[in-house]
Amino acid sequence: MTAARPLLDVRDLVAGYGQISVLAGVSFEVGEGEMVAILGGNGAGKTTLIRAVSGVIRSAGGRVIFSGRDIAGWTTDRVGEEGLIQVPEGRQVFASLEVEENLRLGAILRRARANAKSELERVYALFPRLAERRRQAAGTLSGGEQQMLAIGRALMARPVLMMLDEPSLGLAPIMVDAMFETITQLAREGMSLVLVEQNVAESLAICKRAYVLENGKVVLSGRCDALLADDRVRQAYLGI
Ligand SMILES: Nc1ncnc2c1ncn2[C@@H]1O[C@H](COP(=O)(O)OP(=O)(O)OP(=O)(O)O)[C@@H](O)[C@H]1O
Numbered sequence: 032m033t034a035a036r037p038l039l040d041v042r043d044l045v046a047g048y049g050q051i052s053v054l055a056g057v058s059f060e061v062g063e064g065e066m067v068a069i070l071g072g073n074g075a076g077k078t079t080l081i082r083a084v085s086g087v088i089r090s091a092g093g094r095v096i097f098s099g100r101d102i103a104g105w106t107t108d109r110v111g112e113e114g115l116i117q118v119p120e121g122r123q124v125f126a127s128l129e130v131e132e133n134l135r136l137g138a139i140l141r142r143a144r145a146n147a148k149s150e151l152e153r154v155y156a157l158f159p160r161l162a163e164r165r166r167q168a169a170g171t172l173s174g175g176e177q178q179m180l181a182i183g184r185a186l187m188a189r190p191v192l193m194m195l196d197e198p199s200l201g202l203a204p205i206m207v208d209a210m211f212e213t214i215t216q217l218a219r220e221g222m223s224l225v226l227v228e229q230n231v232a233e234s235l236a237i238c239k240r241a242y243v244l245e246n247g248k249v250v251l252s253g254r255c256d257a258l259l260a261d262d263r264v265r266q267a268y269l270g271i
């Protein structure tokens with residue numbers, strides 16, 4: 032378990048879309064400086080969970096305690112100002128804007144404006160390919176480069192906790208490895224992270240703890256090394 036008071040403490044979260052209920056009371060926590068994986072197959076509710084935590088959709092019940100405050104019902108901007116930043120599924124970069132314009136939009140939050148210049152240099156140091164392509168329209172980047180841009184944009188907001196929704200989706204194996212290496216580096220630097228993934232084996236290899244979602248419920252959770260050895264995980268998600 033994590034420290035007495037986790038950075039993010041989600042309790043019995045209920046959320047969905049209109050009449051459609053998706054999350055049926057999900058609880059999970061993230062300690063300061065911890066990297067936690069949320070795993071599960073298509074339609075399990077992973078994206079809905081990230082959206083409900085970050086305020087993109089309104090939760091219908093439960094609590095989202097971040098840095099000691101219940102942020103359930105807050106707007107995404109307000110949640111972002113607290114330092115809880117998501118990298119959305121499917122990158123969602125602004126295709127017609129240049130790489131650097133996309134990055135600068137990440138620093139639009141009050142918390143980030145003053146440091147935009149130094150953060151930009153940090154992002155370019157982390158992703159030299161983005162520096163080389165700073166004047167290129169984001170829509171013409173490769174899938175892997177767009178994912179770098181999406182992460183870079185989130186970094187511009189100076190996150191305390193970054194939630195990544197399937198960063199490896201659609202990437203070639205070599206890009207997947209590079210992406211996981213970058214995420215590991217951010218964790219080493221002390222960033223708190225939530226990693227939503229279908230890439231179960233790789234995620235369990237780099238995270239400390241994980242939660243497995245099925246049908247809007249946590250069906251398994253624990254330390255990643257224990258989950259890697261768990262027969263249910265091996266059969267259902269690793270195919271071994
Ligand atoms: N905007 C929406 N309106 C109605 N239902 C939705 C909406 N978005 C998602 N759903 C439904 O909610 C359920 C959970 O979807 P969600 O996107 O959270 O799954 P996921 O675990 O992220 O899946 P994937 O791995 O495919 O991204 C699915 O049954 C999906 O059809």
Ligand SMILES: [Mg+2]
Nearest residue numbers: 077078079120
């Ligand atoms: Mg999803």
